[in-house]
Amino acid sequence: MRLLEYQAKSLFADYGIRIPKGLTSTDIEQGRKDAKEIGFPFVIKAQMTVGGRGKAGAIQKCQNADEFELKYPEIMQKVVKGEKTKAILLEKMVEYKKEIYFSLFLNRGKRCYTLIASSEGGVEIESVKNQVIREVGLGDVAKSTAEEVANAIGLKDNNIEEFVNLVQKLSKLTIEKEAELAEINPVAVLNDGSLLALDGKIIIDDNAMFRHDEMRKFQQVSELEERAEKSGFSLVELDGNIAVVGNGAGLVMSSLDMLSDHGGKPACFLDVGGGATTETVYEALTLISKMKKIKGILVNLYGGIVKTTTVATAFIRAYENKIIDVPVFARLSGAESDKSKEMLKGSRTKLFDTVEEAINAAVMGVSKSG
């Protein structure tokens, strides 16, 4: 789960990491109240998970009330890399000496947490050359390591102690909240030597959420994605018109790729998982039926764990109950696939022996229906 900036900052504050004074709103009424409370000048920051907000004009300075009336609605309407503004953070402007970079992230290849710091902050870390990188095991950073890193990025005097404090606070947050990434970019070095988190990016391990009810309020999946999660499968909504369903994340991704290669436009990624039953597949179809733009459904099922007849039964029931009214193009391989074929004879579910054939038919069928 990727937190929005204001959510990440609220966690920073919980752990004693200093942040600028800020307030978050989703409508201009509340925004005006927030503006009064903070006082001009301040920064208007669109809350969205994608990077590159500054360049896209989704973060702007605001000097007075007239500017506010223009810029607040403009930023609220912003779409950056396909993502809409979810909320607006108004944040007090601060003066500072310099910006640095600091993050802790889970290095999958090395299977340990990695600390990255740099004397250059405020830009994407990938583009920074003088990175200081240390492997820190399960995320607990020793004081001596933090001091050494502070020196390595050229901090002096009381900045060093401040940095060590910051490192230890973020390390505690990372461990306790089970973050895959906790990044402060930039960290502002103020004139008095203290440090302030000007931006924040946190990704929480989804699988650990059962231990973190306190962070449920940060979840911002769509209604459908949430309902899918409750049913035990994964759904990602996409822009096209052919729903893609299968068992196993890899297999569904593979189907998505092949569909795109053939000029089809996937409407979603839906993995019904290993433990699927007639009921869960029926629920999957119910979810798909709630997506307005669907013109066809591609099913790629490799049986074995799931019996293909389970899925066949779900399709028959879905048509009977008028849950779905679009054609289904299915490849059901594995356990009891002959029986499934028999069951689906004469229905609107067309069965194919290979996924390639099913995809061809789906692309043809959907383009014909306009």
Next chain:
Amino acid sequence: MADLFDLLIGKETDKDYKKKPVIVQGITGKFGSFHTQQMIAYGTNIVAGVTPSKGGQKFDQIPIYNTVKEAVDATGAKISVVFVPAKFFLNAAIEALEAGIKLLIAIPEHVPIRDAMITLDLARKKDAVIIGPNTPGIIIPGVIKIGIMPATPFKPGRIAVLSRSGTLMYEVSHNLSSASFGQSISLGVGGDPINGTTVIEAFDMIRNGTNIDGLVIVGEIGGDAEELLAQHIIDTKFDKPVVAYIAGRAAPKEKRMGHAGAIIYGTYGSAESKVSMYTKANVPVAKRPAEVPMLLAGKMSGKKG
């Protein structure tokens, strides 16, 4: 580096050659019991089950113990397959490693990253191998099946399949079998961000097998396993034919595609990055599973010629 074939098959002089004993943790659960029957039907030597509070009972003639330690003491097994729910995985894994299990197959999905890391840390200290979590398991066709994979896609042969995805491992193995490329081993490392055994480690555990003529690596977007493996193939001058497949070319960025590990941040984890590294390592990448045996046949004949 542990030798997987030694753990799973053994030496011809071993009393339990091709009959290595296996313990099932969570044997009485719905999932565990079903797959225990499937494994037995395949010929896997399941010798004991573990379910706390059900010790002394039996499941299909298999004795059940309350703890892994009791099961190990009674059977001498070094291999365990874990079916418990993700929330209970950490305790089950610690118990197994403390009891002397040397190869732990971790089936559950949705295990928290931190729990996987703690397990792995302990496994290193105990000199044990973890496969998974979120793995379909390991199969040596015709010899042993430990996990949840169906038997039908796999045929005995001389190609090793290493996969980050379960159903894709079945799909690719099925395509290979249909093209007369049987498998010496098919192994799923698991779809999670942290793998007990990484693709590279699995590669090193089997690369010297005299029963391997070629390798197929089934990958997906997310992480840098493919990039690291490609570099490793270059660095170690591995000269047997290798073919790859990568799922997720059409996936959007920063969206988790089912597997906890399948997510692209920037270019980190993207399919382009993986394909370009494979190309450097002279590993062809199939566009779809059905293309894998064709590319492999090409590599094999190129090798002979």
